[in-house]
Amino acid sequence: MLIKHPADVAPSDITPRAVFDARRDFMRSSAIGIGAALLGAGLPDKAHAVAARGKTLGPLVKSPYSTDEKLNDFDDITSYCNFYEFGTDKSDPARHAHRMATRPWTVSIEGLVHKPKTLDIDDILKVAPLEERIYRLRCVEAWSMVVPWVGIPMSALLRQVEPLGGAKYVEFVTHLDPKEMPGTRRQVLDWPYVEGLRLDEAMHPLTIAALGLYGEVMPNQNGAPIRLIVPWKYGFKSAKSIVRIRFTDKEPLSSWTKSNGREYGFYSNVNPEVDHPRWSQERERRIGEFIKRKTLKFNGYGDQVASLYTGMDLKKHF
Amino acid sequence: MQARAQPGVGTRSATRNGAPDKRQFAWIWRAVWLACLLPLLLLVADALRDALGANPIEFITRATGDWTLRMLLLTLAVTPLRHLTGWHWLVRLRRTLGLYAFFYGCLHLTTYLWLDQFFDAGSIIKDIIKRPFITTGFAAFTLMLPLAATSTNGMIRRLGGRLWQRLHRLVYAVGVLGVAHYWWLVKKDITEPLIYATILAALFALRIWHARRMHRTLHAQTA
Numbered sequence: 439m440l441i442k443h444p445a446d447v448a449p450s451d452i453t454p455r456a457v458f459d460a461r462r463d464f465m466r467s468s469a470i471g472i473g474a475a476l477l478g479a480g481l482p483d484k485a486h487a488v489a490a491r492g493k494t495l496g497p498l499v500k501s502p503y504s505t506d507e508k509l510n511d512f513d514d515i516t517s518y519c520n521f522y523e524f525g526t527d528k529s530d531p532a533r534h535a536h537r538m539a540t541r542p543w544t545v546s547i548e549g550l551v552h553k554p555k556t557l558d559i560d561d562i563l564k565v566a567p568l569e570e571r572i573y574r575l576r577c578v579e580a581w582s583m584v585v586p587w588v589g590i591p592m593s594a595l596l597r598q599v600e601p602l603g604g605a606k607y608v609e610f611v612t613h614l615d616p617k618e619m620p621g622t623r624r625q626v627l628d629w630p631y632v633e634g635l636r637l638d639e640a641m642h643p644l645t646i647a648a649l650g651l652y653g654e655v656m657p658n659q660n661g662a663p664i665r666l667i668v669p670w671k672y673g674f675k676s677a678k679s680i681v682r683i684r685f686t687d688k689e690p691l692s693s694w695t696k697s698n699g700r701e702y703g704f705y706s707n708v709n710p711e712v713d714h715p716r717w718s719q720e721r722e723r724r725i726g727e728f729i730k731r732k733t734l735k736f737n738g739y740g741d742q743v744a745s746l747y748t749g750m751d752l753k754k755h756f
Numbered sequence: 757m758q759a760r761a762q763p764g765v766g767t768r769s770a771t772r773n774g775a776p777d778k779r780q781f782a783w784i785w786r787a788v789w790l791a792c793l794l795p796l797l798l799l800v801a802d803a804l805r806d807a808l809g810a811n812p813i814e815f816i817t818r819a820t821g822d823w824t825l826r827m828l829l830l831t832l833a834v835t836p837l838r839h840l841t842g843w844h845w846l847v848r849l850r851r852t853l854g855l856y857a858f859f860y861g862c863l864h865l866t867t868y869l870w871l872d873q874f875f876d877a878g879s880i881i882k883d884i885i886k887r888p889f890i891t892t893g894f895a896a897f898t899l900m901l902p903l904a905a906t907s908t909n910g911m912i913r914r915l916g917g918r919l920w921q922r923l924h925r926l927v928y929a930v931g932v933l934g935v936a937h938y939w940w941l942v943k944k945d946i947t948e949p950l951i952y953a954t955i956l957a958a959l960f961a962l963r964i965w966h967a968r969r970m971h972r973t974l975h976a977q978t979a
Contacts, residue, residue: 510810518810526945529809579943581811626945697944716887716941718879725810729874 492654495568495588503644503742504572510583512652514725519659520577521678522626523612523619530621531659538618538679540663549609549685552600559663563649566594570653571646571667576708576737578672580717583725587667588650593641596683601637605685608640609633610666610677627693633677634690634704635668636746644669644742647680670739672706703756707747708737712756775845788849792856795823796863813871820864825934827857829955832931836962851907854927858904861897889940896933899926931956 521531543559557565568588576582596608614630616622622629639645648667649656656662661678668675674694684690694702701715710720710733721730736743747755776784799819802808808815831853838846873880883890903924905911912920935956939949 514810522944526947528811581814624945713886716889716943718882718886720879723811723813728813728871 492650492657494654495563495650496653497568498570498588498653499567501569501571504570504586505574505584505738507572507574507584508726509572509586510725515583515585515651516657516659518725520579520673521621521659521661523614523621523629523631523679524659525621526626534620535658535662538613538615538658538662540658540679543663543681545664545680545683547596547599547683547685550602550605550687551685552602553598555599557595557598562590562595562647562664565598566590568649569646571648573644573667573669574737575667575669575673575676576722576733578674578702578706578714578717578719580719580722580730580733581725582722582733582737586652587646587648588653588656589646589648589667591643592645592647592666593643595647596640599685601685604687606637607686607688607690608635608637609682609684609686609690610635610680611682611684612677613679613681628696629693630681631677631693632690632696633666633675633692635666635675636689637685638746639668642743642746644739648676670708670736670743672708674702675706705747705752705755707743707752707756708733709735709752709756711735712753774843781845781848785849785852789852792827792852795819795860813867817864817867817872820860820867821938824857824860824864825938825952827853827860828927828931828934829952829959831857832927832956832959836959836966839962839966855904855907858900861900865894865897889937892933892940893937896930896937899930899933903927903930928960931959 517532518528519531520528521535524531524534541559544556545559545562546554546556548554568590570586570588572584572586574582575585610633612631612633613619614622635645646667648661648665649663651657651660656665661676661680664680665678666676666680675692689704692702692704694706695704708719713719719733722733723730734740799816803812803816831850834846834850834853838844869875869880873883884894885891903926906915906920906923915923935949935952938952939946942949
């Protein structure tokens with residue numbers, strides 16, 4: 439397999455969270471100072487949700503799959519989220535996700551497998567060495583971020599149950615508890631949230647079970663304690679807060695496809711050549727940047743994943 | 757603003773039917789004018805203290821779009837409110853509200869053309885043609901142009917009341933297109949566009965109800 443971006447970023451080059459935060463706080467307090475001086479009043483800061491500090495995860499193995507692009511800061515990653523179980527506004531998850539209990543937490547891996555298992559999250563953390571994977575994240579809404587995830591290859595987790603030969607697809611199901619998740623009290627989507635991948639996509643080395651970000655335990659609003667990350671697909675494919683993984687022989691029907699199959703296909707690979715009816719997918723706004731940048735096919739991971747789709751009409755299988 | 761003279765009524769006290777006198781109306785008008793400007797001032801304040809969130813351009817687009825719709829609905833609420841309350845002087849605030857709807861619409865469009873698209877003509881034209889929510893938004897704005905252009909007393913005189921009134925019925929189309937624009941933008945949760953649509957429908961229903969009532973009264977009188 440050809441790896442386009444070797445890890446030429448030294449661990450020491452990655453700005454630690456604390457430094458990032460300090461820098462951000464300084465800039466913000468300066469801005470508030472100027473604003474307050476102009477307005478004659480210090481107004482409370484409402485747009486930035488305060489994320490509680492998570493437990494540090496480590497030691498982390500660096501990955502050759504990581505990009506060396508500039509990271510989005512912790513505040514942006516944790517305050518601007520699509521996690522409809524907590525509400526449809528991007529600020530809702532940061533406001534409400536703290537209600538979700540992430541311990542005890544088990545993930546049931548079942549379906550067409552030799553050894554179905556229910557794994558405890560603390561055991562999943564030990565399935566394979568934790569890696570730092572700095573990936574581009576491209577949302578179908580034409581914005582993107584660069585996120586330093588912490589996780590393990592999804593294949594390491596899936597191999598625990600020894601899939602049967604007939605297993606062709608993997609379905610991921612998100613936690614559902616209306617008491618903890620105010621967004622699920624309305625049928626915005628058909629809860630619980632379901633996503634699916636082809637088996638070879640799920641086993642691909644780029645696909646990870648993410649357990650944290652910025653070297654810390656996953657913040658709840660980003661899909662704690664365990665979520666899927668498939669960096670060459672639109673963000674909604676990367677299901678959050680997973681409780682069940684099921685091997686099947688039929689293509690799983692994902693929640694978004696079910697709600698609007700014309701707009702959200704099973705594959706949903708990042709593809710500037712296939713327009714979404716609401717958004718042109720040719721360009722994207724990297725959060726923190728002003729001018730939109732060109733969207734790369736497969737979100738720039740084409741060298742690694744294009745071969746998965748050889749001979750397929752990606753306009754038809756969007 | 758022409759305030760009708762009310763002979764024999766003190767300038768400080770309220771006139772008949774609870775209508776404010778010239779001086780009181782001037783204050784009401786100033787208060788409304790400032791209140792309509794407030795959303796913009798708050799947006800600028802948020803921008804200055806870096807409080808527009810992770811995606812400031814999206815935030816500004818949303819805020820200016822929301823306020824265009826709200827001003828538009830307020831403008832459309834004036835006549836039904838007059839009918840319900842009998843406060844006919846409210847009509848003298850309508851131009852201000854309508855022009856503010858146009859003002860926020862201009863900010864909204866400018867945000868899209870400049871901050872979002874950075875004047876990329878090809879991409880903008882494609883958007884207008886291919887995306888229904890942008891088509892309707894653009895149509896709504898285009899229809900506001902002749903209304904804003906003929907909003908002055910001079911233009912009302914030149915066009916004549918009848919023609920002017922006919923032209924300004926376009927505002928109904930602007931309302932419908934504006935709500936459709938928001939409805940089609942939303943990915944899944946249509947709660948908010950539904951609220952705007954309900955208010956718009958209620959305002960239309962009130963107008964129809966009033967027109968029917970007037971019609972019946974007129975018939976009763978002539979019969």
